[in-house]
Amino acid sequence: MKYGIFVNHEKMIQRYKTYLKQLRRTIKAVKELNIYTLDKLGSKTAVRTCPICHGKPYDFGFLAPIYDFVKCPKCNFFYARELYDEDTLNQFYRDDIHNQEIQQIQYDIIKKEVETHKLIPDSFIKRCIKNQTGTDKCLDIGCGFGVNLSFLKPHFKTIEGIELDKFAIEKGREMFGNDIKIYQKELKCLKLKENSYDLILLNQVIEHISDLDMFKTIHKLLKPKGILCIATPTSDSLSFRMFQGDWVHVHELGHIQLFNDASFKAFAKQFNFKITHIQTNNWLDIQLNDVICRKRKGFVHRFNDVPYINPINLGISIITKSILNTTNLLSKLNNGCYVEVIMKKDDG
Numbered sequence: 001m002k003y004g005i006f007v008n009h010e011k012m013i014q015r016y017k018t019y020l021k022q023l024r025r026t027i028k029a030v031k032e033l034n035i036y037t038l039d040k041l042g043s044k045t046a047v048r049t050c051p052i053c054h055g056k057p058y059d060f061g062f063l064a065p066i067y068d069f070v071k072c073p074k075c076n077f078f079y080a081r082e083l084y085d086e087d088t089l090n091q092f093y094r095d096d097i098h099n100q101e102i103q104q105i106q107y108d109i110i111k112k113e114v115e116t117h118k119l120i121p122d123s124f125i126k127r128c129i130k131n132q133t134g135t136d137k138c139l140d141i142g143c144g145f146g147v148n149l150s151f152l153k154p155h156f157k158t159i160e161g162i163e164l165d166k167f168a169i170e171k172g173r174e175m176f177g178n179d180i181k182i183y184q185k186e187l188k189c190l191k192l193k194e195n196s197y198d199l200i201l202l203n204q205v206i207e208h209i210s211d212l213d214m215f216k217t218i219h220k221l222l223k224p225k226g227i228l229c230i231a232t233p234t235s236d237s238l239s240f241r242m243f244q245g246d247w248v249h250v251h252e253l254g255h256i257q258l259f260n261d262a263s264f265k266a267f268a269k270q271f272n273f274k275i276t277h278i279q280t281n282n283w284l285d286i287q288l289n290d291v292i293c294r295k296r297k298g299f300v301h302r303f304n305d306v307p308y309i310n311p312i313n314l315g316i317s318i319i320t321k322s323i324l325n326t327t328n329l330l331s332k333l334n335n336g337c338y339v340e341v342i343m344k345k346d347d348g
């Protein structure tokens with residue numbers, strides 16, 4: 001017979017084993033992907049100016065495994081100046097098995113959450129819903145499996161997504177149904193109706209977009225009072241300031257720029273939006289593992305497996321999370337891992 005605190009201990013061990021399995025699987029996939037990327041892709045041939053203001057001057061930013069990041073002095077914006085050309089990248093995303101493995105890991109996690117009814121909207125999606133100015137149409141650019149659209153569905157008459165990845169679309173349909181319209185084309189190739197969207201969102205997508213001028217199109221698509229909501233890793237975070245080029249969010253092929261409070265202000269000015277809310281979320285994103293392994297060769301933030309530390313690590317994470325949840329401290333200090341921005345279309 002089991003009592004009190006011991007009731008769930010088997011369940012806890014099981015959860016811990018699953019966490020460890022997921023961690024090790026992800027570490028392996030990410031490390032292999034980066035080795036493969038650098039080996040396979042050759043030299044970077046596409047050079048760009050500041051994606052926000054198109055200014056040429058730049059300061060040194062920081063070095064990351066795949067890109068050298070520079071900083072626009074005008075926009076306070078970190079961006080990779082030299083990129084791989086588009087064809088090389090498209091081919092890579094289509095054929096690469098490491099990338100497919102990472103997709104599969106994400107799918108396995110989400111599927112399990114759906115099956116056990118544990119999938120809940122995050123602070124960003126709650127904020128999108130809270131700030132919505134109309135109920136007609138919403139568009140999620142880079143919607144992935146469609147998790148966010150499934151939360152937005154009850155709040156709009158029509159919901160649409162843009163996603164280029166076939167695997168994500170198919171699996172998304174299996175999990176969330178066929179009634180969500182997903183375009184499998186880039187925004188510039190679609191003829192969407194101007195002045196028709198109440199909400200356009202990009203969750204963990206803007207850090208991938210090489211040509212930010214697509215926000216001119218997004219501006220046109222929004223209704224006069226429509227809102228644009230963006231969430232992305234931020235250089236204002238405590239974790240970025242601690243890890244710089246070792247930070248997990250600048251450690252992959254897809255992440256080519258890094259926003260913060262100041263660069264979003266420059267962005268809003270450039271593309272005629274008015275920021276109505278900007279704040280980081282409340283996630284610290286620094287684990288004991290990270291602190292201990294910081295000086296190790298091949299260190300990558302968030303991807304360190306130290307068998308004896310892992311249980312302590314998990315324990316501290318739970319405690320930190322509960323303290324942060326009650327105090328909302330990181331968000332108040334604007335030091336959380338992701339920045340969440342709400343902007344209104346501004347016609348001047």
Ligand SMILES: [Zn+2]
Nearest residue numbers: 050053072075
């Ligand atoms: Zn700039």
